[in-house]
Amino acid sequence: MTRVQTALVWVASAVLLVIAFAAVFPGVLATHDPLQTEVRAAMLAPSPAHLLGTDQSGRDVYSRLVYGTGRSVGIGLLATGIALAVGLLVGALAGLAPRAVDAALMRVNDVLMAFPEFLVALVVVAILGPGPVNIAIAVTLAAVPVYIRLARVQTRTLRRAEHVEAARILGVPPAAAFLRHVMPGVLGALSVLATIGIGSSILAAAGLSFLGLGPSEPTPEWGLMLAGGRNVLGQAWWIAVFPGIAITLTVISATVVGRVLRARADGRAS
Numbered sequence: 001m002t003r004v005q006t007a008l009v010w011v012a013s014a015v016l017l018v019i020a021f022a023a024v025f026p027g028v029l030a031t032h033d034p035l036q037t038e039v040r041a042a043m044l045a046p047s048p049a050h051l052l053g054t055d056q057s058g059r060d061v062y063s064r065l066v067y068g069t070g071r072s073v074g075i076g077l078l079a080t081g082i083a084l085a086v087g088l089l090v091g092a093l094a095g096l097a098p099r100a101v102d103a104a105l106m107r108v109n110d111v112l113m114a115f116p117e118f119l120v121a122l123v124v125v126a127i128l129g130p131g132p133v134n135i136a137i138a139v140t141l142a143a144v145p146v147y148i149r150l151a152r153v154q155t156r157t158l159r160r161a162e163h164v165e166a167a168r169i170l171g172v173p174p175a176a177a178f179l180r181h182v183m184p185g186v187l188g189a190l191s192v193l194a195t196i197g198i199g200s201s202i203l204a205a206a207g208l209s210f211l212g213l214g215p216s217e218p219t220p221e222w223g224l225m226l227a228g229g230r231n232v233l234g235q236a237w238w239i240a241v242f243p244g245i246a247i248t249l250t251v252i253s254a255t256v257v258g259r260v261l262r263a264r265a266d267g268r269a270s
Contacts, residue, residue, distance in 0.1 A: 009260050012253035019250055023070040032060035034067040034220045043236040053238040055228060059218070061238060065246055068220035072209075073250065075132060076202030079139035083201075084194045086140070087147020092186060094148065095155025096178070106152070109145045117142040121204050122211075130213040132221075139204045143197055147190055154186040196258030199251035206247050222247050 022029050031051065038058035046053045052062040094105045112120065117139075124138035158164060159182055167177045208214050209223025217224070222243045229239030 008256055012256040015249055015253040016257065019069055019073060019253075022066050023073050026067045026070060030060075030063040030066045032063040034059065034064040035218050036060075037218075043232065043239070045236075046238055052242045053236065055225075055236070055239045056232065057218075061225070061242055064220040064225060065222070065242055068222050068225060068243070069246070071132065071215065071219070072206060072222040072247070073202060075136050075139065075205040075214075076198050078136045079143060079201045079205065080194050080198045082136070082140045083143040083147050083197070084190050086144050087151050088187060088190055090144075091148040091151020091153075092155045092183070094152040095159065102152070106149075109148050112145040113149070117200065118204050118207060121208060122213075125208055125213045130216075132215050135205050135208050135214050138208065139201050142204065143201060146197070147193065150189055150193055151186050154189045155182060158182045158185045192258065192262045195261050196255055199254035199258070202254070203247065203251050 036059060038054075041050070041054050041058035042056055044050055044054045044058075050060050050062065052060075052065065055061055055064070090105065094102045094109075097105070120142040121135075121138040124141050125134050128134040128137060159178070161181070164177055164181045167181055168174065172180070205214065206221075206223035206226070209221050210227045212227065215221045215224055217228070225243040226240050226247070229236065229241075229243070233240060
């Protein structure tokens with residue numbers, strides 16, 4: 001990597017560390033109660049008293065942004081983790097199954113992959129109803145086809161690898177050979193993909209919240225905060241701009257780190 005690329009990776013990693021700290025310890029960074037309202041302090045511009053200004057109810061935007069980190073990032077992490085687990089299970093089964101079963105599973109998977117992830121998530125949450133749990137389920141179902149396809153490809157490739165064949169020749173049972181020599185490689189590939197997919201999941205969850213399908217007021221959540229400030233951009237731009245910046249930085253940082261990990265994994269594989 002060039003010096004510029006290395007610097008970008010360090011900056012992205014630092015951003016992710018700050019976001020992780022804010023998600024786990026919001027009370028350490030926040031300066032106000034994120035739910036406290038004060039009508040007389042409504043829509044105040046950023047100042048030393050309110051670092052990122054206040055919203056229409058006089059709530060501190062910075063503190064709401066900090067407390068919203070756990071919810072916004074948490075939904076993305078939960079959805080990505082479930083998608084990885086389901087993709088690993090179904091993809092590995094497809095890779096080991098007879099040709100007819102494999103073909104049937106992949107045709108269903110191809111149909112799901114033909115639709116944009118956000119559209120699939122939108123349809124699912126429209127059926128299940130709004131709420132953070134339903135958003136996590138919707139984002140999971142939208143993301144899981146990609147993990148299934150990668151797990152299936154990796155399984156079919158690794159099961160024919162020389163070291164796996166050698167283990168079978170030495171008398172290692174097929175199930176033990178799969179768990180010991182195939183599954184770690186499949187899981188490693190999916191983990192790299194998940195690092196990139198976290199950003200997409202966070203963005204999808206924020207988008208659904210922006211449309212009013214996620215948590216309800218007064219819950220601090222980035223997509224909900226962004227939606228709350230869209231109608232007052234001319235009078236109080238900071239209400240929507242700062243949550244938008246938080247979402248953008250998180251997605252970009254996760255993508256940068258994920259692409260570096262994927263490049264290194266591809267280098268080791270070659």
